[in-house]
Amino acid sequence: MVENGEEAKTALSTRVDYRTISPYVRFVHEVIIAVGAINPERYIYDHEFIYVVKGAGTLRIEDRMYPMGPGDLLYIRPRMANEMFVSESEPLHCFAVHFDYVFLGEAAEFSPYVVYLGNRAEEGAPDASWLHARPDAELIDMNIPERMTPARVHDFFDAFKELCRAFEERRADAQIWLKASMLKLIGLIHGELTTEEGIRVSHSHADMMLGAIQYMKENFASAIDLKLLAARASLSPKYFGTLFKQATGLTVPQYLTGIRIGEAKRLLRENAHTIEAIAEKVGIGDMYYFSKLFKKTEGLSPKRYADSLRWLASKEG
Structure with a gap:
């Protein structure tokens, strides 16, 4: 977690389109979060999709609050303060994937196990200033909302399951299949947001x-x-x-x-x-x-x- 008030450097952002997208998946997991749990405020430094399978809760991204229920897809962008609250009625079963739209180079790489899951004080862990200044890549061809409820429930569930399997693979070509699985998920999201003709369904005209x-x-x-x-x-x-x-x-x-x-x-x-x-x-x-x-x-x-x-x-x- 980055303490409030820490001064962050300005991060550089690369614009990525459909010709140059080549997703790099950093971490994928399927998790069940306990009833009433509160995941305290944190910052992420890559992009994250969360797909809810079962249960309910609330996700705060900066000052925006989003309900979470089965079939919801949540999207957290880099350097966004976020916090999760699980309902008191049942556990929250969800998938999460951390990724960049392109590989940003070894100099921008960090361990998700240390930064998101481990002890940030351990030796070799990147400091908050470096993480806030880490470069980013944004997809300019698709405006993905922070919360959406895809209609193709089975396809999204299967896509996240496929991502989990590919992430756990230890074959030499596992990164290729992981990239392919991530592209499939992004393609499914694109299909939810646009018509067959490529028109954004939310556009007023x-x-x-x-x-x-x-x-x-x-x-x-x-x-x-x-x-x-x-x-x-x-x-x-x-x-x-x-x-x-x-x-x-x-x-x-x-x-x-x-x-x-x-x-x-x-x-x-x-x-x-x-x-x-x-x-x-x-x-x-x-x-x-x-x-x-x-x-x-x-x-x-x-x-x-x-x-x-x-x-x-x-x-x-």
Whole structure:
């Protein structure tokens, strides 16, 4: 625990997106906390998910109080004072995982057994000032609330069970499977927070953005831009663009490009059209610009993508 009033240095924060996320799991456990127990105020220095299986309680994060019940997922960010109270009626059965969204290097590493579970006064334990100044990585593509109740209860339970099994493994490749299990959990959370189209379900203009996306999907071969979509919604282009980015995490051109490249890949798999024809069919008349966008999105040119599909098809026999 960090004493109140201790002066902390400013920590550096790295911005992580879906392209760069590579979770590093520091500690996982399944625990049953006794009736009426109070876990005294503490600070954590990485990210923590707590998933409640059974029982009830309350979690305080800074000045915010959250009820805890079966199926609840709680999220504590670094350097947040937190305290847990278990109800007087039954024990609290939960999972907890401590992690970073990327490995921050050996210089930023610490032992969860010493910092969270052990004696902070023991030799070699990091001091509070160092821990508060420890760098952090934040996921910018997803705004995870401090408390949510996922609908896919069985999937979340299985994901935490899988994390526990992977954490306890002693195989040489255990870290790979642990990372994969953590990515699966983050994927499940993403699925709870966004629609199939990638719109944040909590966004106040979700229906309007869904309408814009549907229009793009139905008319991607035509000329579409921010001004057109904004006019359809009776909003200014600047305001509509801001709302769209808030709702999806992408700009209108980025989202439209994704739709067009997805359709181009489908047409390439058909192997019935030239690349020039496909560029025209998806609304990008300039073949060279189309090729540039395709390579930027997929990592290889349309021709190489088509060649790889033909090579795979030849191996099916």
